[in-house]
Amino acid sequence: DGGITQSPKYLFRKEGQNVTLSCEQNLNHDAMYWYRQDPGQGLRLIYYSQIVNDFQKGDIAEGYSVSREKKESFPLTVTSAQKNPTAFYLCACGTSGTDTQYFGPGTRLTVL
């Protein structure tokens, strides 16, 4: 976990509602990532950002949106367009131009 935090730890949402997951890091890393983890599925990349005010879609970006207004912050919004949002969401960061990524503690989102 170290210098990367995610909040809240648990989040419940009603169908049709948007919800925003927070990710903050004080490691001075340029690159930040969002992954989704489902049982038996490994980690799948949603969005990533190498620099402030720039981000790219990952493998499963549909139904999600992000912003990168500050180097330290990379919030993820799960929109009502995401058909199966219940999952464990992981944020990671790393130094731009390197492979190593460090993960936060995760947010478990449950849609009621």
Add this chain to the structure above:
Amino acid sequence: QQQVKQSPQSLIVQKGGISIINCAYENTAFDYFPWYQQFPGKGPALLIAIRPDVSEKKEGRFTISFNKSAKQFSLHIMDSQPGDSATYFCAASMNSGGSNYKLTFGKGTLLTVNP
């Protein structure tokens, strides 16, 4: 298309035994192969990593063996302990353009070490 295949899905080992988890990849452009350890309800933590210019890397009880020609790599945990019980993920990375590096993960192996 699954680019990194991990096996087995689950593994039960006795305390003091050797745990072996295998991964195979398809894309020869991959050039960084990390292993992550994840405890329930926590984020993955980097355990050990290797690059294709070496065939083996050892850190304490953890060893990565890498076979470039076979496009396979494995994690060996020597003298396995109950505290090693966790889910282990292999991954592979390549430069996707400029300074962008993306990790592709295997589906994970749930390791249980019995006392």
